[in-house]
Amino acid sequence: MNKSLQPVVINQNILEMEYAVRGAIPQRAAQLEKAGFKTIPCNIGNPQALGQKPLSFYRQVLSLVVNPPDNLTKKKAGLNSGGGLAEDILSTAETILKNMPSGTGAYTASSGPRFIREAIARFIDERDRPAAVDFVPADPDRIFLTNGASEGAKYILELLISDPADGIMIPIPQYPLYSATIRKCGGTQVNYYPDEDRGWKIDRDILEEAYGSATARGITVKCIVVINPGNPTGAIADENTIREVIEFADEKGLAIVADEVYQENMYGASFRSFAAVLGKRAVPLFSLHSISKGYSGECGHRGGYLEVRNAPAVRNSILTFLDVLQKLASVSLCSNTVGQILTYLMVSPPRPGDPSYENHLREKNYILDELLRKATLIKAAFKKMAGVESFGRIGAMYLFPRLDLLPRGKTDFDYCMSLLETTGLCTVNGSGFGQKEGTSHLRIAFLPPGELLEEVLPKWIEFHNRYVGQ
Amino acid sequence: MNKSLQPVVINQNILEMEYAVRGAIPQRAAQLEKAGFKTIPCNIGNPQALGQKPLSFYRQVLSLVVNPPDNLTKKKAGLNSGGGLAEDILSTAETILKNMPSGTGAYTASSGPRFIREAIARFIDERDRPAAVDFVPADPDRIFLTNGASEGAKYILELLISDPADGIMIPIPQYPLYSATIRKCGGTQVNYYPDEDRGWKIDRDILEEAYGSATARGITVKCIVVINPGNPTGAIADENTIREVIEFADEKGLAIVADEVYQENMYGASFRSFAAVLGKRAVPLFSLHSISKGYSGECGHRGGYLEVRNAPAVRNSILTFLDVLQKLASVSLCSNTVGQILTYLMVSPPRPGDPSYENHLREKNYILDELLRKATLIKAAFKKMAGVESFGRIGAMYLFPRLDLLPRGKTDFDYCMSLLETTGLCTVNGSGFGQKEGTSHLRIAFLPPGELLEEVLPKWIEFHNRYVGQ
Structure with a gap:
């Protein structure tokens, strides 16, 4: 055999990594679509x-920014040839272009343009100030713009995992970005189990149990991931639950990754x-947000x-954590x-009184x-x-019902595959997110x-009812 | 001390990884800019x-696609309210929207929309068919759209590096994405040294020497990276040079990463x-291209x-390499x-006869x-x-002159830092790309x-001339 075509040894972690949201069931859906069978993609929050229509305000501004008319300022003054665009559309586009004088085609600073990081800091402050006990304002120099929230999560896990015995606590079920990235980085996934029957509530005992059994196995737990609202x-985690997680992290010396992409x-x-509940407490916190959801x-x-x-x-470096994060992003x-x-x-959405406000x-x-x-x-x-039972109130974009009556020998994967073949509905089996042993679920995005x-x-x-024989 | 604030052990590979293109010199330039001193950013191909103005064709189409007018089709027919847009702008926007019925706001297939992969395959075929001896058409199912070319390079190196003794051959000097990614993935960088005095020519002896000394040290060389035109x-590598690299890779059983982002x-x-020179030869080839350059x-x-x-x-998997790549991208x-x-x-730029052709x-x-x-x-x-001498013909966006007369005790880093402080010109020192021991260089992007x-x-x-004391 030609030497070039000999089988290659590839990264074992990547080989074994799993990402069910785009796994076997959605892949089967793509085949069905190709064969002319109509499917409904509820496997992903898309x-x-x-x-769903994009927000007019976003797209009107964007359209101006990617191809600025020569006379943007004049248009704004006259509003006669602006194609019916409201004044705040034009002035927002103007603000963006003033702050990005090279337009959208130039690389920006690796963490993103400063005016955007400042706007994010204002947004966080406005969101958190009313509820915070010990309010600490956000710092634009500690904000990094990313390609979706996924990239930010990956940066943090890549930095924190330095050894196969480094543990990252994640909820089960979880969004498989976390399990996949932990696996890819060669770290150890430490599961904690929110209580389904209490609406997926987290409490101190649940966290202690996971932490204790991991440390007993020689794992160095470094971080806890919380997805709130849950995916x-x-x-939805209330203030007391969040405070409990923060106290737990503080005592154990853990960093927190707060995946808050569903906050709207x-x-x-x-x-x-x-961040609001954290206040002045000195626990490392990495919060994520995204334009994809809400x-x-x-x-x-x-x-x-x-x-x-x-x-x-x-440890053992003159670099700060932010220096290294900056380098990784660069x-x-x-x-x-x-x-x-x-x-x-x-x-920075339109404000009351702005011409686009009511429509937005x-x-x-x-x-x-x-x-x-x-x-x-x-x-x-x-x-x-x-x-079939779905616990807790409605949050995020998903329902995650428990399937209690699957026929013997059938898994939730089998169920979801049959559901797809029969109805065209593409969901993801609970095992793709992780679940307590002996339980079965599926996730459906409530988007159609x-x-x-x-x-x-x-x-x-x-x-x-046919499948479960009722 | 609060346990949470104890120093954390972070990933040693990332800690040690270097990326000079956004390293100490550009960071100093950013400080100078903040202090009101004007600098000229030639450190990066930006x-x-x-x-440089964006191409009108690109931006006019883009502006329509991100915010499609209700009457795009009508506009096309009448051309009266199209804001002076040419027919091919409107029809290109229409084609894109027809193929992306959910618009730009939905996730696409992980490898990108099929119609774009098909257009890329046509582009590759049109480019390569005239020159290829054994022409093999490109396959849209083996094309992955990426966030810049960097992401594609990272995917391949992440997959190929499975052990600290896995070696990746890279030219010295090289674009530090490669050294940084090899370091991040925990592999071994295997340097080969194009001959500066012969215009940075590569030949078989140069490749053999690098390969031989790496294997003698117990390194398993898996891949060779060639950047053509060079960064x-x-x-610029001619056809014979490319053939030599392919033959070398074939004999040794290496994959090739061809970074061809400067092909225009x-x-x-x-x-x-x-790809054109490869023809039917069965060597694994990963080619990269980008919208950032050209x-x-x-x-x-x-x-x-x-x-x-x-x-x-x-090896040891029922998955194909493309399956795993697909999973990684997903x-x-x-x-x-x-x-x-x-x-x-x-x-798919405008063609002769299209209304936008002449202007484009x-x-x-x-x-x-x-x-x-x-x-x-x-x-x-x-x-x-x-x-100061700059070898070879002009290609890519950079000159990489050798500095032969630096004062004793001064490095090219010192030189570039002084050049920045004195003239505002931000360049990158040769050591940021790697260079033969005992030589000094800098890279300047010829963009101002x-x-x-x-x-x-x-x-x-x-x-x-003052610095070198002449």
């Missing part, structure tokens, strides 16, 4: 793929950030940020500028109301399925248009 | 930061791709692609859609002519600097506007 569970998907509940749904543009508080010192040069600009627009608010409310309505529709359908749901839910109910 | 050298920066020379210069949008030929089998969900669309536009060609030629003119200006200035160059070059000449 709202615009299911008909895939939708569970609250449906009436109120969001508390880890009511923006701008997944394809890959925008997000990482905010750092209380960056730890680095190898990719910078995140994409359009994602950066959409992040800016997300954190209407679009926002419509999207969030629809999401809640669709989640409620699906939850109601669960009631008609034998042995209402009419489509009303069509497919009865089919699902019928499929389900 | 054309639009130095006044930082600008050197030829200034009269003709480009041969590794005459596009769309760095900030982070677009590019990776094309795979002859993917090797994977953890980041997808590259950003605007970078994808600009990649599409780069590979004029803009392209202007950019490339200016680049050559500026490179020539700088090369002429070297002649007035004692002991002509007037600025004419102003700063005399200052540089004066600085230089």
Whole structure:
């Protein structure tokens, strides 16, 4: 055999890494689509793929920024040839271009343009100040713009995992970015198990148990990941729960990764950030946010940020943690500028009194109301399925019902595959996120248009009850 | 001390990784800028930061695609309210939107939308068919869209490095993405030394020497990286050189990474791709291209692609190499859609007869002519600097002159830092790219506007001759 074509040994961690959100079931869906069979992609939180419209404000500004008319300023003054664009659209585009004089085509600073990091800091402060006990303002120099939130999560795990015995605590179930990245970096995944029957609640005992059994195995736990609101569970952590996690991390000397990308998907509940509850407590905190979720749904543009508080010192180095993070980010040069600009627009939306305000608010409310309505529709359908229960209130973009009556020998993977083949509904099996042994689940993103749901839910109910033999 | 604030042990590979293009000298430049001192950022190939205008065709299409007018089709028919946009702008936007029915806000397939991968395959075929002996067409299923070319290079190195003794051959000097990524992945960098005095030529002896001394040290060499045209050298590999590299890789059983992001920066020379010369030879080849360089210069949008030929089998796995690559890409969900669309536009520019053709060609030629003119200006200035010589013809976006007369005890880092402090010119020292022991260099991107160059070059000449004491 030609030497060049001999099998190659590749990185074992990557070979074994799993990422079910784009795994075997979605891959089968893609085959079905190719064969002309219509599928409904509920495997992933990708709202615009299911008909959600982008916010007009975002796209009108963006369209001007990527191809600025020669007479942007004149247009603003006259408003006669602005193609019907409101004054705040034009002035926002102007602000962006003033702060990015080379436009969108130049590399920016690796952490992103400073004016955007300043706007993010203002957004965080405005969000957190009313609820914080010991308010500490955000620092633009500790904010990094990233290609989606995923990139920020990867940076932190890559830095913290320095040895196979380094442990990262993650909730089970979790978003598989975390398990995949821990595996890729060669670290150890330390599972903790939020209590499903109490709406996926976390408490001190749960954390201690996971930590204790890991340290007993010789694992050095370095960090705890909390996803709030939860993915895939939708569970919302209240202030006391957050405080408990912070106290736990403080005592054990852990950093916290707070994945808060669903912070706008609250449906009436109120969001508390880890930063607000942290206050002056000196626990390292890495918070993530994204333009992909909330009511923006701008997944394809890959925008997000990482905010750092209380960056730890680095053992045996004159470099600070932020120096090293900066260096790591700089190898990719910078995140994409359009994602950066959409992040800016997300954190500086039109204000009351601005010409675009009413319309923006209407679009926002419509999207969030629809999401809640669709989640409620699906939850109601669960009631008609034998042995299906979904715990906790509605949050994020997902429901994660437990399937209690699967036939002997059938897994939730089998169930989801059959559900896809029978109804076209593409979901992800619970084992793709991790789950307590002996339980079965699936995750469904509550994103399809209402009419489509009303069509497919009865089919699902019928499929389900036949599948479980009821 | 609070346990949370104890110094943390972080990943040693990342701690030690170096990336000079955004290292100490550019960081000092940023400080100077903050203090009100004007600097000229020639440390990086970032054309639009130095006044290069984006191509009108790209941006006009993009502006329509991110915020499609309701009446795009009507506009096309009537052309009366299209804001003066040419028919091919409108129809290109229409084609993109037809193929991306959810617009730019949805995640795409992890490897990118199929119609873009098909357009890339056509572009590669059109480029290579005339010159190829044994022409093999490109396969859209073996093309991955990426956030810039950097991401594609990282994917391949991450997959190939599975052990600290795994070696990757890279040219010295090289673009530090490679050394940084090899270090980050914990592999071994195996240097080969193109011959500066022969215009940075590579030959079989040079490759054998590097390979032989690495294997003698117990290194398993898995891959050879070639940057063509060269970064930082600008050197252009001719067909014979490429054939020699391919034969070498074939005999030794190595994969090839062909970094061809400067393929349009030829200034009269003709480009041969590794794929064209490879023909039917079964050597694994990973080719990279990008929207950041050439005459596009769309760095900030982070677009590019990776094309795979002859993917090797994977030892001890039922997965193919492409499966694993797909899985690795899927953890980041997808590259950003605007970078994808600009990649599409780069590979499908206006054709003769299209309404935008003449203007697009004029803009392209202007950019490339200016680049050559500026490179020539700088090369002429070297002649007035004692002991400065730049070898080989002009390629890519850089000159990499050798500094033969640095005062005893001074390094090229010291020189570049003083050059920055004295003239505002921000370059990168040769040691940031690697260089033969005992030699000193710097890399300058030939991007500043002509007037600025004419102003700063005399200052540089004066600085230089004083610095070296002539």
